[in-house]
Amino acid sequence: MSKKRQRKKQERSRRAKPGRASAGASKRGPDLELLEAATAKAREDAGEFLRRDDLAARVVQLADGTRELALRVMRQSPLEGKHECRAGCGFCCHTAITVAAPEAFAMAAYLREHLSQEELAEVRRRLDENAALASSMSRQEYITRLPTCALLTADDNCRVHPVRPIACAGFLSTSRSKCEAEYNRVPGRDPVPSDKFAMLAGLAVSNGLMEACKRAKLDGEFYELNHALRRVLDTPDAADRWARGEDVFSGCLK
Numbered sequence: 001m002s003k004k005r006q007r008k009k010q011e012r013s014r015r016a017k018p019g020r021a022s023a024g025a026s027k028r029g030p031d032l033e034l035l036e037a038a039t040a041k042a043r044e045d046a047g048e049f050l051r052r053d054d055l056a057a058r059v060v061q062l063a064d065g066t067r068e069l070a071l072r073v074m075r076q077s078p079l080e081g082k083h084e085c086r087a088g089c090g091f092c093c094h095t096a097i098t099v100a101a102p103e104a105f106a107m108a109a110y111l112r113e114h115l116s117q118e119e120l121a122e123v124r125r126r127l128d129e130n131a132a133l134a135s136s137m138s139r140q141e142y143i144t145r146l147p148t149c150a151l152l153t154a155d156d157n158c159r160v161h162p163v164r165p166i167a168c169a170g171f172l173s174t175s176r177s178k179c180e181a182e183y184n185r186v187p188g189r190d191p192v193p194s195d196k197f198a199m200l201a202g203l204a205v206s207n208g209l210m211e212a213c214k215r216a217k218l219d220g221e222f223y224e225l226n227h228a229l230r231r232v233l234d235t236p237d238a239a240d241r242w243a244r245g246e247d248v249f250s251g252c253l254k
């Protein structure tokens with residue numbers, strides 16, 4: 001190989017890998033740096049929001065902004081463009097999900113706006129069923145049962161897709177067939193090739209939101225989806241009470 005070609009090869013190997021904002025910039029690893037920055041940004045954005053007087057009226061905007069930030073960070077994954085997750089594929093929607101209060105408020109508002117009374121009654125019934133099941137066993141036992149999410153439609157779509165939990169948005173797989181095999185518990189199946197970076201990105205941003213809530217002396221815990229959503233649907237002034245620092249989710253599973 002000529003010296004010129006050797007030099008070009010060395011330059012290429014020093015360049016950042018696609019999808020990684022600061023690859024090669026730190027000895028601690030570029031992903032960690034990016035994720036820490038995501039947590040800090042989420043904490044800062046949410047912190048600013050939480051200082052406003054009209055927080056209860058705008059809490060859905062807080063959830064939207066946090067989710068958009070999470071999605072932006074997720075798109076920096078090295079696996080971006082390789083995911084096989086599509087509308088109408090719900091193999092991963094049979095597990096335990098936790099949500100932060102603003103996410104629960106956003107989902108409840110979306111359901112109230114988009115569902116008929118009959119559909120909402122059906123969702124409530126399914127939330128109750130799952131909440132009771134989740135309360136009656138360990139989280140691991142619950143997951144093993146493959147509980148169908150109360151928000152999954154008969155044709156395997158998410159009823160709240162535009163405002164879905166960050167935990168759901170960050171669960172991305174590069175093989176639909178492996179997700180199907182996992183769902184069907186096929187003996188000898190391969191593990192689901194989930195996008196670890198996207199999952200960590202979701203966690204990083206969610207942690208930033210949680211930290212900002214705690215600094216503002218608001219409930220920043222994560223609650224089991226069925227419990228949290230049922231509580232918000234049952235409590236018309238839930239957002240006002242949460243914004244006043246009240247314990248709206250008392251008794252909900254975490």
Ligand code: SF4
Binds near residue numbers: 151152
């Ligand atoms: S909230 Fe939507 S994406 Fe998440 S598990 Fe339920 S149906 Fe699936």
